[in-house]
Amino acid sequence: MTAPKRARSAQPTLDRVDRRILDHLADHGRSSIADLAEAVSISASSAQRRLRRLEGEEVVRGYRAVLDPEAVDRGLVVHLAVTLVDHTTNTVGRFERHVLDLSGLVSCHHVTGDIDYLIRMDVADVEALDVLLRRTLARVPGVARFTTMVATSAVVDRVTQV
Known part of the structure; x- marks a missing residue:
């Protein structure tokens, strides 16, 4: 039942900053680069570069909308x-x-x-x-x-x- 995984050449290496980025994105997926950078205390260019790498390595697989369960009859x-x-x-x-x-x-x-x-x-x-x-x-x-x-x-x- 799990989605098929793409073959990766190697497991990505995640440092402390990468993990802070991922933790922030898990709860704030629509953060701007500026907000993300501020949240993890790095420059905007570093945040953007790291995020692109995490997306390219498929550590970040995508973003989705959080729907109101009541509004879509799923309460x-x-x-x-x-x-x-x-x-x-x-x-x-x-x-x-x-x-x-x-x-x-x-x-x-x-x-x-x-x-x-x-x-x-x-x-x-x-x-x-x-x-x-x-x-x-x-x-x-x-x-x-x-x-x-x-x-x-x-x-x-x-x-x-x-």
Whole structure:
């Protein structure tokens, strides 16, 4: 389920300043070069040069907008722990292909432990959750069981909080 990675010649070397740049960008992706430079206490030309290098090395893979979940009918955050009936190529492939089409999918991770997948879905409300569970996920061939956890608050959420 992860995006394919491009082959790199070597792992980039990140110094303390690079890491401060990355930390700042993680929370302030639209910072101007001047703001970025000030935030990490370097010159604007150095900040621009470092940022271009980090982008070129694909350490910074892109920038995206943070949407208001309520405005886009995705105000209810749900985590699903999914267990499959078996781990055959057919079952796993069918499940993963099906997950890609789920409306409101934020992330899907194949995990270790007692479950097989941990999925984050952002849905409109409890009715939309019911549709997701009973009319969609429960009908996916190969799903043995799933556990639903509805978030009641977010301590940290870098997907939807600014």
